[in-house]
Amino acid sequence: MRVLILSVTAGFGHHATAKAIGDMLTSKGAEVHTLDVYAYISNLVKETIDKGYLFSSKHMQTLYRLVYQLAENGGSGYFNAAPSIINIINALGASKFAKVLSGYAPDVIICTHVFAAQMVDELKKRKKLADIKTVGIVTDYTLHPFWEDVPRVQYVVTASELLTYRCVQRGLPAERILPFGIPVHPKFNQHLSREDAAAQLDIDPSRPTILLMGGSMGHADHVKTLEKLTVIGLPLQLLVVCGNNKKLLLRVEQFAARYEGCCTVKPYGFVHNVEVMMSASDCIVSKPGGLTVSEALAKNLPMLLVDPIPGHEERNVDFLVNNGMAALITKYFPIDEAVYELFHNPVRLKSVREMMKAIAHPDATERLADFVLQWKEN
Template identity: 85%
Template sequence: MRVLILSVTAGFGHHATAKAIGDMLTAKGAEVHTLDVYAYISHLVKTTIDKGYLFSSKHMQTLYRLVYQLAENNGQSYLSAGPNVINIVNALGASKFAKVLAGYAPDVILCTHVFAAQMVDELKKRRKLDDIKTIGIVTDYTLHPYWEDVPRVQYIVTASELLTYRCVQRGIPESRILPFGIPVHPKFNQPLSREDAASQLGIDPKRPTLLLMGGSMGYADNVKNIEKLTQIGLPLQFLVVCGNNKKQFLRTEHFASRYEGACTVKPYGFVNNVEVMMSAADCIVSKPGGLTVSEALAKNLPMLLVDPIPGHEERNVDFLVNNGMGALITKHFPIDEAVYQLFRNPARLETVRRTMKAIAHPDATERLADFVLGWQ
């Protein structure tokens, strides 16, 4: 079977999801190719989406939130008021991209971003993909705006069956919904003892350990958080992942070199062994990106959520907090207080882990791969 995965550069999660499901399908014998849709239509559009997403989500959060809420709350009525910019770009680039797809001759197309799904829907409308099966994958614990506007995409994968009611309310028939979970790399589903993970990282498996992450761009102010946490009187170990943020890494490294207290600080840049760190940790402090959340769920790792990007990450917070799987760090519930309460209340930690285990879909990647390969 030939499978084509379509993604869009806007953060790291969409491509990571594409790689996870692509690797699984390849391992099961499929021929898989992954494309960034707008790289084949317009380099300007590709760059604008990528840089615009990063800039607006970090520096124009109020506006970003307003635009997201407008699209989300009005649904079809918002879309029917007139074509949005992406629909216009897709309409103009559809014929060009149809020729690209013809060169791959896929049996199935998977879309890990709604903009890619909109392109597929446009081509379906033009009868360019009549014999090709299509699936969209939602990479957050919500239904992003515009997914209800791709009726020709045959199935939509969601993060949880708990979201089915909301999807139906937004106009997606339940028969099109596959609540498999967000696909993560199979390594997050492999058992690894705390002792073995700690050994790989060179840390003490008996000490309480926090994993601090700020997304692939390293948005979180790790030093400020660590300074607070070192004051609560617990001999904590900190695994601090700074992503691609070199300034954040150097600041964390500098703090670690001059700190002389009872805690241990280990700074990292961009890493490829997050699953090992999660296996060694008692809790993760992180932005609530859909992929990170799914990885933590697969590893049964309680979450303290910080600095959500307006829109989709705020919806992830709603889902996690309202279902008892995480807590949101705020001005009135600061990180030091949250960590103190969590580690002074073992029953709470255990309750969170049980809830996560009941809701998580660590097998999401394999379930989706098997569905694709068995689709007649």
């Protein structure tokens, strides 16, 4: 079976999801190719979408939130030009991209971004994709705007069955919804004992351990967080991941070098062993990106959420906090209080883990792969 996975460069999660499902399908014998839709239409469009997303979500949060809310609630026709621009780009680039697809001759197309799904829907409308099966994957704990507007994409994978009611309210027919969970790399579904994980990281498995992450670009202010965590009186081990942010890594290293106290601070840049760090930790402090959340759920790791991007990450917070799986760090509930309360309340820590276990879908990647591959048999 030939599977084509279509993504869009706008944050790291969409590509990571594409890689997770691609690797799983490959391991099961499928021929898999992954494409960035707009890289084949226009590099200018690709770069504009990527940089525009990063800039607006970080520096224009009030406007970004307003645009997202209007799009989510059907008010986009008056205030939000983004859907019309994307539709225009897709309409202009459809014929060009159809030729690209013909070279791959896929049996199934999987979209990990709604813009890619909109392109597929446009090609389906033009009858350019014949009988090719199509699946979309929503990479957050909500239904992003415009997923209800791609009726020719046959199935839509969502993060949880608890979201089905909301999705149907938004206009997505229940028979098209696959509540498999967000696909994550299979390594997050493999058991690794705390002791073995700690040995790999050269840390003490008996000490309370916190993993600090700030997204793939390392936008978090880890030094400010460390200043608060290292004065609460707990002998914490702090695993601090700075991603690709070299300036932040240097600042964390400088903090670790001058710090004298009961905590241990271990700085890291971009890492490839997050699953090991999660297995060794008691909780994670992170932005609530859909992929990171799903990885933490798979590892049954309680979450303290910080600095959500307006729109989709705020919806992730709503889902996680309202279902008892996380706490949100705010001005009035700062990180030091949150950590102190969590480690001094074993009942709360236990209940969080139990709720996460009940709702998590660590097998999401394999379930989706098996669902796709069953078409080969029909």
